Amino acid sequence: MPYATFTVDDFCNDPYFIQWVVHPTDESNQFWQAFMVDYPHKRETVQQAIDFVKTIQFQEIEPSELDLARLKQRIWADIDQPVRVVQWYRRPGWLAAAMVLITLASLGWWTYQATPTHQTAYGETKELKLADGSTVTLNANSSLKEGDNLADAAVREVWLSGEAYFSIAKRKGAKFIVHTADAAVEVLGTEFNVNTRRKQTNVVLLEGKVQLTTADQPAVVMKPGDMATVLPQRRQIQLKKVVPEAYEAWREAYLVLDGKSLPEIISTLEDTFGVTITLNNERLAGKTLSGKLRTKVADDCIEDLAIILEADVKKTGDTYLFE
Numbered sequence: 001m002p003y004a005t006f007t008v009d010d011f012c013n014d015p016y017f018i019q020w021v022v023h024p025t026d027e028s029n030q031f032w033q034a035f036m037v038d039y040p041h042k043r044e045t046v047q048q049a050i051d052f053v054k055t056i057q058f059q060e061i062e063p064s065e066l067d068l069a070r071l072k073q074r075i076w077a078d079i080d081q082p083v084r085v086v087q088w089y090r091r092p093g094w095l096a097a098a099m100v101l102i103t104l105a106s107l108g109w110w111t112y113q114a115t116p117t118h119q120t121a122y123g124e125t126k127e128l129k130l131a132d133g134s135t136v137t138l139n140a141n142s143s144l145k146e147g148d149n150l151a152d153a154a155v156r157e158v159w160l161s162g163e164a165y166f167s168i169a170k171r172k173g174a175k176f177i178v179h180t181a182d183a184a185v186e187v188l189g190t191e192f193n194v195n196t197r198r199k200q201t202n203v204v205l206l207e208g209k210v211q212l213t214t215a216d217q218p219a220v221v222m223k224p225g226d227m228a229t230v231l232p233q234r235r236q237i238q239l240k241k242v243v244p245e246a247y248e249a250w251r252e253a254y255l256v257l258d259g260k261s262l263p264e265i266i267s268t269l270e271d272t273f274g275v276t277i278t279l280n281n282e283r284l285a286g287k288t289l290s291g292k293l294r295t296k297v298a299d300d301c302i303e304d305l306a307i308i309l310e311a312d313v314k315k316t317g318d319t320y321l322f323e
Contacts, residue, residue, distance in 0.1 A: 004039050008143050008161070009119045011049035021053040041276050041318065044141065044197065048161040051181050051196075052117075052143050055159045116146040120162075122274035123298060125251065132156050133169035134176065137251050140272045163195040163271075165248050168208075182232040186211045193247050197271050201230040204247040212237060253296045257289040265289065265305070273298040276319045284309055284322055 003011075011017045020028040036043050120126050120138050128136040128144070131151040138144055142162020150156050156176045168176045170189030178185040180196045183203075190208020194201065203212055205222045212220045212228050217237050222228055227242040246256035255268060262284055266277045272295060279285055289308060295301050302320050306313040314321045 003035060004042065006042070006045070007119070007121055008045055008048045008052065008141070011046065012052050012117075017049065018053055021050050041270070041274060044271060045274075047199075048141070048143055051161045052145065052159070055145055055179070118144045118146075123272065125253075130158075130169075132171065132174075132176075135167045135169075137165040139163035139165075139250055141274060160194055161196055163193070163197060163250070165191070165193045165251055167191045180230075183212060183214045183230045186213065193244070195247075198267060200232070202247075203228045203230075204242060204244050206244045206248065249292070250295065253294060255293040255295050255301075257291050257293055259288060259290070262287045262289065262309075265293070269295070269298075269301065269305075273301075274318065275302075277302070278319065278321050280321055280323045281311060284311060 006014070016028075017032075020032055032046070036046060116131075118126065118128055118136075118138055120140055120142050122141050124140050126138045128138060130136060130146060134156075136144060136158075139162060142160070142164060144164060145159040147153065147157035147159075150158075154174055156171075156174055157179060158177075159179045161181070166178065166187075168187050168189050168191070176187045176189075178187075178194055180194065180201045183201045185192070185194060185203055187208065187210045190210055191206040192208070192210055193204045193206070195203075203210065203222065204227045205224050207224050210222050212222060212230070214230055214232075214237065216232075220228055220237050220239060222239070225241050225244055227240055227244075227247070229238045229240075231238065243258075246258065249256045250272075255265065257265060262279070266279075269275070270277055275298060287309065291308070293301060293304055293308075299315070302313060302315075306322065309322065312323045314323070
């Protein structure tokens with residue numbers, strides 16, 4: 001399968017991708033940088049997969065001589081088998097050897113500690129029931145990894161990339177922490193929405209109380225109706241009042257437009273559907289819109305947006321051009 005069609009799950013199960021994230025080299029950096037230049041719409045997917053691979057827990061153990069002998073025998077047996085040639089996107093010629101070396105030399109001998117992982121494709125949402133009784137709605141193009149022993153742990157932990165709505169089951173004395181790339185949201189029992197797209201974390205609290213922490217800022221305690229935005233490049237947390245229901249409307253396949261600029265709306269639709277939307281009309285760029293937009297089907301949604309804007313839209317592949 002070409003990397004251009006990979007989902008987050010595909011990247012997270014690709015040995016070459018994992019090797020790059022865990023032990024990058026000049027050659028692998030050059031390969032993935034070139035890939036993201038050629039396929040800019042995959043940047044968000046690649047970043048989610050990077051965040052996810054970095055949360056995977058590994059245990060390094062020393063292999064026995066017998067284990068190594070068996071492994072070498074299996075590798076050489078595989079090499080002797082007839083090979084079906086598959087064309088990969090710019091994959092370096094030394095990759096086959098590198099995959100062997102991942103096991104025998106550069107990474108050592110690793111065993112993966114499996115924990116439940118949930119993922120959604122573009123345009124898909126998913127309702128989850130976690131082991132501790134909490135419920136999560138996972139938005140499109142998102143990933144959620146559960147921590148160990150979620151049902152009984154004194155500290156319940158999950159790792160999010162993308163966007164999700166949480167309704168946390170109360171359990172006396174048991175914290176629940178949602179980790180993102182640049183923040184941690186700590187709760188006891190509450191409902192809130194977390195969005196980690198576009199290299200920042202947004203947390204909107206609907207009810208209850210949460211504490212937001214980052215590596216660089218003092219903890220911020222949020223109240224219902226608060227939205228906290230973590231800006232890692234500025235090393236700060238911004239807090240403001242919002243209408244929280246507008247930030248969970250995606251669960252019903254709606255996007256609330258009230259007060260949003262057209263570039264904001266376009267970013268949300270690109271993240272949801274995995275498409276590229278381009279404006280070829282300067283008049284449109286400064287517009288702010290109101291109302292609701294149905295987000296069930298990409299073509300219908302973008303056609304509705306064109307009607308609201310009184311603009312023409314042309315589709316070529318996964319790219320929409322507004323004129």
